[in-house]
Amino acid sequence: MNPSMSVVRCAAVSILAAAVLFPVRPGRAELPADRTVNEIEACLSCHDLEGLGARVQHAPVEAGECSACHNPHVARFSSLLRDRPGPLCQTCHSELQTELVKPRVHAPVAAGECSGCHDPHGSDLQGLLIAAGGSLCGNCHSNVEQWQGRQVKHAPFSQGRCSTCHEAHASDAPGLLRGSSSQICFGCHSADATFKSSHKSYPVERAACHQCHDPHASAQRGLFRETIHPPFENGDCTACHAAAGSPEPFATVTSQDRLCGKCHADQVVASREASSGHISAGGGNCTACHNPHAGDGPSMLLRDQQSVCLSCHNPGGASSGEAERYRTHAEGKEGGDLPCSTCHAPHGSEQPLLFVSDSVELCGSCHTHEHGIRHPLGEETRDPRTGSPMTCLSCHGIHHADSEMYLFASPERDLCVGCHKEMGGQ
Amino acid sequence: MSRSRSLVVVMALAWSWAFSLVPPVHCDLPRILVWVESLQNTEELEIRRPVALASGANDELVVADVHSPRLIVCRRIGVTWQLQRAIELPSAPIALVHDGRRYIASLRGRGDLLSFEGIDKMQQTLISLPEGTLPGQLAAEITGSLLVFDLAREKLLRVDTQGRVQKELPLGGGLTALASTPGGGFVITNAGEGSVQWFGPDWQPGGRWVLPSEGPVPAWPVGIAVEPNGSLDIVDRHGGRILVIDATGKPEGAGSRRGWESGLLLFPAAIDRLGNGNLVVADEGNGRVQIFRRVDGIQPP
Numbered sequence: 001m002n003p004s005m006s007v008v009r010c011a012a013v014s015i016l017a018a019a020v021l022f023p024v025r026p027g028r029a030e031l032p033a034d035r036t037v038n039e040i041e042a043c044l045s046c047h048d049l050e051g052l053g054a055r056v057q058h059a060p061v062e063a064g065e066c067s068a069c070h071n072p073h074v075a076r077f078s079s080l081l082r083d084r085p086g087p088l089c090q091t092c093h094s095e096l097q098t099e100l101v102k103p104r105v106h107a108p109v110a111a112g113e114c115s116g117c118h119d120p121h122g123s124d125l126q127g128l129l130i131a132a133g134g135s136l137c138g139n140c141h142s143n144v145e146q147w148q149g150r151q152v153k154h155a156p157f158s159q160g161r162c163s164t165c166h167e168a169h170a171s172d173a174p175g176l177l178r179g180s181s182s183q184i185c186f187g188c189h190s191a192d193a194t195f196k197s198s199h200k201s202y203p204v205e206r207a208a209c210h211q212c213h214d215p216h217a218s219a220q221r222g223l224f225r226e227t228i229h230p231p232f233e234n235g236d237c238t239a240c241h242a243a244a245g246s247p248e249p250f251a252t253v254t255s256q257d258r259l260c261g262k263c264h265a266d267q268v269v270a271s272r273e274a275s276s277g278h279i280s281a282g283g284g285n286c287t288a289c290h291n292p293h294a295g296d297g298p299s300m301l302l303r304d305q306q307s308v309c310l311s312c313h314n315p316g317g318a319s320s321g322e323a324e325r326y327r328t329h330a331e332g333k334e335g336g337d338l339p340c341s342t343c344h345a346p347h348g349s350e351q352p353l354l355f356v357s358d359s360v361e362l363c364g365s366c367h368t369h370e371h372g373i374r375h376p377l378g379e380e381t382r383d384p385r386t387g388s389p390m391t392c393l394s395c396h397g398i399h400h401a402d403s404e405m406y407l408f409a410s411p412e413r414d415l416c417v418g419c420h421k422e423m424g425g426q
Numbered sequence: 427m428s429r430s431r432s433l434v435v436v437m438a439l440a441w442s443w444a445f446s447l448v449p450p451v452h453c454d455l456p457r458i459l460v461w462v463e464s465l466q467n468t469e470e471l472e473i474r475r476p477v478a479l480a481s482g483a484n485d486e487l488v489v490a491d492v493h494s495p496r497l498i499v500c501r502r503i504g505v506t507w508q509l510q511r512a513i514e515l516p517s518a519p520i521a522l523v524h525d526g527r528r529y530i531a532s533l534r535g536r537g538d539l540l541s542f543e544g545i546d547k548m549q550q551t552l553i554s555l556p557e558g559t560l561p562g563q564l565a566a567e568i569t570g571s572l573l574v575f576d577l578a579r580e581k582l583l584r585v586d587t588q589g590r591v592q593k594e595l596p597l598g599g600g601l602t603a604l605a606s607t608p609g610g611g612f613v614i615t616n617a618g619e620g621s622v623q624w625f626g627p628d629w630q631p632g633g634r635w636v637l638p639s640e641g642p643v644p645a646w647p648v649g650i651a652v653e654p655n656g657s658l659d660i661v662d663r664h665g666g667r668i669l670v671i672d673a674t675g676k677p678e679g680a681g682s683r684r685g686w687e688s689g690l691l692l693f694p695a696a697i698d699r700l701g702n703g704n705l706v707v708a709d710e711g712n713g714r715v716q717i718f719r720r721v722d723g724i725q726p727p
Contacts, residue, residue, distance in 0.1 A: 010669040244655035255558070255578050272560065273535035275475075275518035279617065283579050284560070285599040352475060352710065353693070383687040387467055388474070388713035394686070418686070 040064040043072075054122030061121050070121065086112020089120075103172035108140075109169045116140075117168070122186075130356065134160030143216070150217035157216045181215075200237050201244040211302070212294045216222045225294040227262075232293045240292065256304055257284025260292075267347045274348030289346070309340045343398070351399070363392040370405075384419050455638065456724060458722040459668055459681020461689030462704060463507070465489075465500055471509040475500055476708035476715055477695040478531070482524035484701035488547065489708065489715055490519035497522070497531065499547050500715075507717075515540070515546060521604075521696075525566040525587075532574070533560040539574070539589065541565075553589040561603040565612060573612055575601050582612070582629075595629050603696075605650040605658075610710040613658060615647035622647060622660060622671070635675035640665035640683075649697040651705060659697055659705050665693040668705060668718060681718050682707075689716070 023039045043049070043066045052061065060068035063374040070080045071086060081088055085110075090096050099109065117136060118128045129136055135159070138144035147157065156164035165184050166176045178184055182205060189195070191205045197391045209215075212232075220228075231239045240259055252259055260262040261268035261284075268284065271277050286292070288307050291300050300307050329338050340346070343362060344354040355362055360377050375381075381390040395415060396406045417423050440652040465487075467473060474493030481487045483607070495515040500507050518534045528543035530553065539553040539561055555561060560578035567573060571592065574583045582604070584593040596608030603615040610627035620639070623633040637645035637660065646664035653659065656673030666684030668691075673675050682691045700706055705718045 028688075053547060257560075257578055258558075270537070273517060275495065277520075277534060279602060285580070313496065383686065385688075386692075386712040386714055389564060 003261040038064070039066045039072075045132045049121055052122060054119075056126060057122040058120055058128060084112055085114050089114045096169065099170040102172055104172070104174065104176055106168060106176055132160055133162045137162050147214075147217040150219050152219065152221060152223055153217040154215055154223060177402060181210045182206050185209045185215075200235060202237060202241070202249055203244075211291050214296075225291075226296045227298055227300050227301075228294045229292055229300060255284060256286050260284070260286045270345070271347040274345075275350050276352060276354050277348040278346055278354060305339045305341060309346075359391045359393055363396075427687070432597070441578070453682070455669070456679040456722070457681060458670060458679030458720055459705065459718040460721050461682070462717040462719045464688055464709075464717070465507045465509065465528050467714075468509055471498065471512055472713075473509070473715055474713050475710055477710055478519055478522040479696055479698050479706060479708050479715065480522045480524040480529055481700050481706060482526075482529060487698075487700070487706060487715075488522060488524075488529050488542075490515075490522040492518040493713075495519060496666050497532075497542065497547065497657045511546060513542065513619050521564040523564040523566045523572070525570060525572060526568075527570075530564060530566075530572065532564055537561070539572075553587075555583075555585065555587075555589050556591055559583070563601060565604045565606040567606045567610070568608070569610075573604060573606055574612075575604055582614075593629070595625075602648045603660075604652045606657065607652050608654060609656075613650055613652065615650055615660065617646045617648060617663070620645040620647065622650070622658060622675070624675075635671065635674050637662065637669055639675055640667055645669065648695055649708075651697045651699040653699065653703075659699065661691075661694045661697040661707055663693055663695065666694065668694075668697065668707065670720075679722060681705075686712060689718075691716070 001277050015300050044052075049061075060066070066072070069082060071082050072080065075081055077084055080279070083091070089112075096109070099105070108114070114120070115130075117130060119130050120128070123129055125132060131139070134144065138148075147153070156162070165178060167178055168176075171177060173179060186205070212225060214225050215223070218224055219226065231237075238253075240252055242249055242253065257272075271284075289301055291302050295301055296304075299305075303311075327344065341356075343356060345351075345356045346354070349355055351358060357365075375390070375395070377392070379389050379391045382388065383394050385392050397406060397408060398406075400406060401408045404417070405411070407415055407416060413423075465473065465676070473489055474491055476489045477492050478490035479487060487500040487502075487507065489498045489500060490496075491498055495518045497513040497515060498509055499511045499513070500509050502508075515531065515533060517536060520532045520534055522529060522531045524530075524585045528541045528551075530539050530541045532539055537557070537559055538555055541551045541553055543549045543551070555574065555576075558578055559574070559576045561574045562577040565573040570587060571638060572585050572587075574585055575581075575597070576583055576594075580599050580601075582595045582597050583591050585591055597614065600616045600618050601614050602617040605710040606612045606614060607624070611625045611629070611632070613622055613624050615622050619636065621634055621636045623634040626632050628699050637647060639645055640662065643665050645660075645667075647660045647669075648663045649661040653658040657678065658671050658673075660669045660671065661667075662669055666682060666686060668681040669677065670679050670681075682689060684690065684692060686692060690712075691707060693709075694707050695710040696708040698706050700717070703720070705720075707716050707718065709716050
């Protein structure tokens, strides 16, 4: 049986029983039909309402219908609201329901935190926004401040018109974009002769412009991303690609591993010869993680490192309910939020799980004081459960575990008796 | 009895009825595989990081270990499996397969394959592949030819016993396991997608199935064994499970889970089928090889 059906049954039984046990007595606390209340007058006798003088007022406020959202006597929700903020707003703004089913929903919308962006009473800004576009988005998106410090800014960004490219509530495209990257860009820019000439006549009209250009701001002309690959910067496209006029102009002149290996032999060799090779790197699929033209950071990754790793290792992202699975080690602690490459070698390693060094040595490089008297580890101490050498990972998880200190079980007893069976009865 | 007391009794009965119908939140697949045994290390020889294995006979199993790269030949003597001999490898192994006559391994950083035959498996032969090929996963076909996934070009190659390419098919990246099917086709897994894809004898793509996750953890398939009836036994590296799906992609059941104790798996790397139908799994994270048996009465011949 569907669990929701059981919940419905439980609720129905409860309501039925409550109705029998606690019947509503007619006439109690009801207002005579001929008596009306001026809600605004009654509410403002105690409450200050700043939004009342605002240029744009929420329709119920303008109509003096405070009770459209608030119950004047009692409510389950804070501010005496009749429902949780999200569902309450949807009772009138039903168009939001179609937004919520889209693949990407803005986090405050998904959480029903409408008042994170909108003032429910009134505002001087259209859409009852609590602040103007750029500064409103910057309240959560800390990158905005970073971009504002850059020398070259994209016009919509510098004018705070985030909604030129992004949807505020939900979108079918990544990054809450209003369409594909090229669709958005060619809404303002045209593929004219200057465009073609600056792209060496390669037909990039349908390419993902944002891979090379930062759509917000950059320290470089042309809004190029922070690091530019030298062959690309030199305009030497044919060093890697077929000629612009050829039938397949974006085809590479040889396989990726050979092409990249001409200069980055260490990484290619490491990925091929290490006993644990990364799936993508071992196959020479360098562009699974790297942008061969330009990127932010010295490694020219497609996105920030954690996002690149999680695009395969946690493909559903936070929305899949797997946010905890690959939680960054030491998250929220001093020196925490470690990049994945602190512990894992992204191309290949001689160690299991692509560790950069032996796991005991690796953990000990940061955790120098945790074990005053340490459990014996290494070749001489075998895990009785498996017969393998004891390592830190015999007891501790890498990213998270159920008990404190990333332990797999409670250190009070359960963890120890997993191996020391003789202690189980004590 | 007063009216209110009888109502309380009715409510209590109604609550217990309503809650009795709530299923458990986490619905597992039927557990249809049980642990049989683990191969025991000896003082002279131990399995440390098994990443591939293949069985060429009912009483013979070869394990590829990346710890001091080597093959470990194991034999069943009486009622126990024994580790008999180690054969050093020039580099870390990727995959191992038995083509009906010999064991063939692909090795990291090498453009050829290495075969091992003879009673002691010491008779080694190089199988050359076309220049630029970087062999990864392997599978043996009943016709004697080999399926080789070329990591460099991301193509599947069918090669004859001499390494000559007979057919090729671009498959893209992300392939983590490969097995041939009794009907002449093959199946592949893609770990990032958590999927299995089936190809027919004409190498045209057939069904593609996303494997069920283990709670919130998506399946990360890295090894496949094919049953004679077309069912697939798939080893899930992140979930520490063996998943069994039928030839139409419908999950039949599962075995094991993530852990250290006997019968549990920690980052398993490969799976193969023994002659008696039991499944043998390279339990890389726990540094051992374990054997499982089906218990749902559908033990394939």
